[in-house]
Amino acid sequence: MVRLTSMNKQGVFFKGAIVAATLGLAGCSSEPASLQQGPDAEMTKDGLVRVDHSKLDLSYARPNVNWSKYTKLYFEPVKVTNDHPADYQPPRIDKRAEGLNATYELPQEALDKMSEQFSLTVKEVFNSEQPFELVAKPGPNTLVIEAAVTDIRLSAPLESSRRSFNSMGRTYTENSGSMMLLAVIKDGETGEVLAKAADRGQGFNQWSQNTQVFNWGDVKTVYRRWVNDFKNALMDAGAK
Template sequence: MRKFNIGSAVLLSLVIWAAPLHAGAAGKIFTKELISHDGLEQIKSKDADLVYARPGASLAGYTKVMLGPVDVAFSKNWDPKRPGSHFKISSEEREEIRSGVANLVRDEFFKTLQAKDGYQVVDVAGPDVLKLKVSIIELYVNAPDVATAGRSKTYVTSAGEMTLFLEAFDSETGQVLARVVDRQESNMRGGQLTWSNRVMNQSEGELIASGWARKLRKALDKAHGLGKK
C-alpha cells in the first residue's frame, strides 16, 4: 500500500478533474453509477479519480468562495502503535499531524484561489459565493517525524498518500453542485530513497495540496472565460 507522511460558463468545466475510477480510496466512497443519489452526474476527465456535477449548473456567477476548516481522517490501516512498529506516536502527536495537514491544505487553497486577481475568500454566504467543503481522507503517514529515544534516520521512496474529498455548494441554498475525489501519493525525488523528516514531509504535503488547489482555480477561471493563468 502506498503511503503519505507530514509533520468551475458551466459547472461541467469541472470535467478537467475526473478520470476513470481505479481501485483505491475513491472506489470505496462511490460506486460507478452515472447519477448520484442527490442528482449529480458523473463526468470523466484525466486529472482526478472521480467527479460528480449537477447538470446545467454554472460556476460563472460565483466570484467569491467560502472555505471553512479542513477535516482530516487517517486511513484505518495506519496504526503506528501496532506491535513491531518503529514509530511510537502519542495521541497528542497524532492530533498534531492531523491539524498540521488540515492547516497546510487550507493554506494552499486559500493562497491559490486569491492569487493574481483571483477569488476572494469570505466568511458570509451570498448569491455570488461558492461554498467549499474540503476534507482529507485516507491519510497514511509513512514515516512520521517524531522525537523518540535513540531515534534513527528513516529513508523512504514515497512520503505517503492522502485523498481529497471536496464538495461545492451554493452558499445561500445549500444545494450541492459538485463532488470531487482524488487520491495522490507523494513521490519523493523520482522514487529514490530520501531521508524522511519534518521539512521534507511538509514540502511533499504542500506539493499535493497546491496541485489540487490549482485544478480548482483552473475550473473557476474556465467558468469565467479567463483561460489559463
C-alpha cells in the same frame, strides 16, 4: 541502521455516499473535462453526473450550472482526521526495529497544523491576481467549499515515534505517503450541492530520507496541486 520502505498506490476511499467536490480537469488524458452524456451516464442519487477526464480520481457535477455567475468562494475550515475506511489494514510495525512506541497515526497537533496549512494554501493560490474573491461567509454568487483530508497513510511510522529518531539510524522511503481529499461544492445562497469529488494525493516518487521536513514538504505540494486544479477547473467551467 538504514530502513527502506515502499508504499503502494491506494484506491479511492468513499465514506458512505461520495463526499467531494471540484470540477476536475483532464487527468492522464489530454481531453477536456466533460459530463457524461446519454442513458448510460453515471449519476448519483442527488442528480450529479460523472465527469470524464477529471484530474481528480472521481468527480461529479450538476448539469446546466451557470458557473460564470460565481465570483466569490467561501472555504469551510478543512477537517483533517486519522479516519480510515472499514477495510483498512494498518501496516505492521516491527517493534524490534522501530521501537515499542512506533505509530502511523498523527497526533492532533499535526492534524491541526495540516488544516491550517490547507487554509494558507487556499489564500496563496486564490490571491488578488485571481478572478475570485475569498469571503468570510456564504452569500449570493458564492461557492461554499466543504473539504476533508482523511485516510492519511504514512509510508513509515511517525518520525518522532521511531527508535531511529534518537539514534544514528535512518529510514528511507519512496515517498512520504498519501492522503485522501473529500469535498463538496454548494451554492452559497440555496445550499444546493453542485459538485462532488474525491482524490488521493501523494508526493513525488523519489527515494529520500523520511523525515518530518521531507513529509511536510509533500503535504504542501499535494495541497497546492489540489487547490490549483480546483482554481483552473472553475476558470474553465466559467468560460464555457
